[in-house]
Amino acid sequence: MSENLMSALGLDRPESGDDTVVPFTLDQLDTRGRSVRLGEALDTILSRHNYPAPVARLLGEAVLLAALIGSSLKFEGKFIMQTQTDGPVNLLVVDFDAPDGLRGYARFDHDAVLKAAEEGRIQPGELLGKGHLAMTIDQGPNTERYQGIVALEGNSLEEVAHTYFMQSEQIPTQVRLAVAEFTRKGDHRPHWRAGGVLIQHLPEHGMSQMADLPGDGNFDNPETADPDFEEADGWTEARVMLATVDDLELADPDLSSERLLFRLYHETGVRVFTPLPMVERCTCSADRIEDMLATSFTAEDREEMAVNGEIEVVCEFCSTAYHFNPHHFDTKH
Template sequence: MGLDRPETGDDAVVPFTLEKLDTRGRIVHLGPSLDAILSRHNYPAPVARLLGEAVVLTALIGSSLKFEGRFIMQTQTDGPVNLIVVDFEAPDGIRGYARFDHDMVVKWAEAGKTSPAEMLGKGHMAMTIDQGPHTERYQGIVALDGNGLEDVAHTYFLQSEQIPTQVRLAVAQMSTKGDHRPRWRAGGMLIQHLPQNGMSRMADLPGDGDFNNPSMQDPDFVEADGWTEARSMLATVADVELADPELSPERLLFRLYHETGVRVFPGLPIEERCTCSADRIEEMLANSFTDEEREDMSVDGEIEVVCEFCSTAYRFNPHQFHAKH
């Protein structure tokens, strides 16, 4: 099969439209960037898979920001993985972190409960759009009731924007010739039904929306034929297809939608990038703590602060702050 455009590789999001089906979407492949996030903390495999799904979902949503800002996805739950934070900094930076109870993870694994939904448990997920200083933050909150992130994403878009949305996420460890260890990679696809004039541009991210609008939950609501076809085809995609390094986004889209036609736009690069810095941490230590508190933090005459996202260690002399105040 020949394609009329270059094929996109790893660490990129590819927007597309299915104009005959009144649908738009995005497909993402993550390779080295995701492997860096997951392998840096040596997460147990079930924890890594869940965080990987969260990173993919955040990349799919956050990469549609039309301004310099941040999209933050955070979960707080009662499961073995009790906190996840994934931070997308427009236009292309992503980082992620998971906090988990090691004993619970082991106990759940021994009981055969290792799916991302089981690792997540019950609680809530918040999606926040931060456009920077002097602007209002927008946030949508969805309850987590033992469901996976795919289901939660559907609920979020239904509640916040009343946009029919379908999401597929897949995370896997794969070995290639010459690798000294299996490497994490992932893929995901998000499609949304946008009838009439919705195809001319990628819509902006939702804000906090009207969570009480019952439009699509009305018993008389009838799903459009085009949307039914679009999501039915997406449902046929296997996890291995989404994560396959040999199957480009363009090739997968052609495989799914060549009969109805698919318009593919240039890929948008994604890179693993942390926003921590020595200057930021020094400012935080100087402005948020007293001399006595900084002394209490010091070990062997040194304050060490380790970034939870990238594991970079920053070290400071507690006495260096005295001269500044």
């Protein structure tokens, strides 16, 4: 990194690499945000299931969006983003396990996806169809879950995110997402990677509730959104500049978050903070599945589940297979 760039960003560390979230502020523009780069973590999530490319790209955008939003959590817990729709890709589920864990899963109709691809209908809105997007904050046992729901209207998850924040959070927000495949030198298998930026306008009184997701009374009340919001000049400039970034820049493996932010906002100034690591991590376990089988099913149910004398449960997220003897529960529980 050049001395000018380091000085402009106030960096006393090397540029961040893949699988990181970099928080930043644009103080002169009354804006704050986060930039995400996902490499190996995303490739692991997408390659594990051998998804068709359009499905993998869509799930990659959902994972990226969940990382941008979930990384704002200031407490232990989960941010869960889920779509339920009538399109070829009828379900997307992404869990962000604070402070750094990501996992994701897509359910789709293979024939419908193949037909859509043949007809060139592979935009997110066409693959998802009609339905809704739910964002849930789960702080663990003995706490209230918060949920915001928005209709899936628009051609992209970017547009859905903008609608969500205006309706549910009343926070002017702009999002850019990009997912791409890159082939490494000497490696014939393409690898998935992604980059995204989320910016939000800061109200005059300081940081908004998004900094401590959730907590305000408007989390799932779109009726309270202000239809007369007057856009501030600083916010206009921040979002116009973000709109100039292209997909290749966002997903470029050789362009760090810091360098991208400097490229976009060096004229007005950008202040970056310590990067946060992101990892692919599934929360499934043999103990959890055993407890689910013991408490949610009868002995007769478990006997019917058994094939060749054992019950097999495969995690939809990480594909790990767990095996249980149905008679094990008779003596243990």
